[in-house]
Amino acid sequence: MADAHSMERGESFLDELAEQCLAEHTGTDLRLIRACDITPEPICWMWQGWLAAGKMHVLGGAPGTGKTTIAMGLAATVSTGGRWPDGTRSSMVGNVVIWSGEDDPADTLIPRLAMADANLQRIFFIDEIRQGGERRSFDPARDMESLQCKLAEIGGVRLLIVDPIVSAVAGDSHKNAEVRRGLQPLVDLAAKMRCALLGITHFSKGTGGRDPVERLTGSLAFGALARIVLVAAKHQQQGDEGRTGRLFCRAKSNLGPDDGGFEYDLIQAELDGHPGVFSxxxxxxPRIEGAARELLAAADQTGEDDEGNTLADTRRFLADLLSDGPRRAGEIFRGAEQAGYSKRSIQRAANQLKVDRKKMGMSGGWMWTLPS
Known part of the structure; x- marks a missing residue:
């Protein structure tokens, strides 16, 4: 009875509160949506597991890894409906809008897009704002409504690239609240227009070995707001053929798998039909397996590990260990430690040997196998 009485008193209080709120906030109404009235929808993938319509993505990496060149390659694929690095075709074809604060379109971005066989009729650059008789630079804090109107006017925008993404933050890019306040209009715009938002950023100095998301320059909010974080890296040591290996990895995903990646190279050439224009x-x-943190740690290694072993020694050790068949990663690392090889050097040797690394179920470990 006491419980029933307490509930009646509580309901009476809520009724009084509702009447008070109605009287004080006439004309203002907060809208609530009942969960049963929302129909579940699948993620709209442009590139399955890597690029999603209406979501924010961040591509980070050290200077010289080719982040902008990668972004132009992705833009080219969207503009033509071409194929992604895994061979699948883009599920969407449409326009691409680019806001760049670091590279000139004429001598840098257009040549890179042309080299990637982009449809240049579907590529647009954010230039300037004209207000009355004055011209000024685009300011996301003031001009997001104008950008939304222009994207709607163009129609069919599938990808919005911001390079660097920190240029969208008017305040301190190291403060979470200011970064979220600066990026939220862009995030909302991408969701409304159903286009993928790709922001490009650098790694902070002295962050080697840390989680790749934590290595992004500025506040952790950049990585937190992004639904998918992609990273690019370059091996610090040349391979056997004198080639510098490069890695494109998935470091975070709230929408699907958050590991794996692809090797890539940057090819320099003269642009056809434009003598003297090199890009x-x-x-x-090939595809590579493994967590981004481990792949990047291996790429950061120099010629010798902490114990003075050369990479060739480490490769021979790992190849011998796997010659009898697949082994669990934990077992490999324990054996390597006993033999005097660091975990990082083993990871790097595995990349050069192209070791196949597969996750054994949701709660299982990683199984390593030499390529057939």
Whole structure:
């Protein structure tokens, strides 16, 4: 009875509160949506597991890894409905809008897009704002409504690239609240227009070995707001053929798998029909397995590990260990430690040997196998 009485008193209080709120906030109404009235929808993938319509993505990496060249390659694929690094075709074809604060379209971005066989009629650059008789630079804090109107006017925008993404933050890019306030209009715009938002950023200095998401320059909010974080890296040591290996990895995903990636190379060439205009284009290589943190740690290694072993020694050790068949990663690392090889050097040797690394179920470990 006491419980029933307490509930009646509580309901009476809520009724009084509702009447008070109605009297004080006439004309203002907060809308609530009942969960049963919302129909579940699948993620709209442009590139399955890597690029999603209406979501924010971040591509980070150290200077010289070719982040902008990669972004131009992705833009080219969207503009033509071409193929992604895994061989699948883009599920969407449409317009691409680019806001760049670091590279000139004429001598840098257009040549890279042309080298990637982009449909240049579907590529647009955010230039300037004209207000009355004055011209000024685009300011996301003031001009997001104008951008939304222009995207709607163009129609069919599938990809919005912001390079660098920190240029969208008017305040301190190291403060979470200011980063969220600066990026939220862009995030909302991408959701409304159903286009993928790709922001490009650098790694902070002295962050080697840390989680790749934590290595992004500025506040952790950049990685937190992004639904997918992609990273690019370059091996610090040349391979056997004198080639510098490069890695494109998935470091975070709230929408699907958050590991794996692809090898890639940057090819320099003269642009056809434009003598003296040289540019770069991405040449994609085989798929690689493993967590981004481990793959990047291996790429950061120099010629010798902490114990003074050369990479050739480590490769021979790992090849011998796997010659009898697949082994669990934990077992490999324990054996390597006993033999005097660091975990990072083993990871790097595995990349050069192209070791196949597969996750054994949701709660299982990783199984390593030499390529057939």
């Amino acid at each position: 770069s284009v991405v040449q994609w290589g």
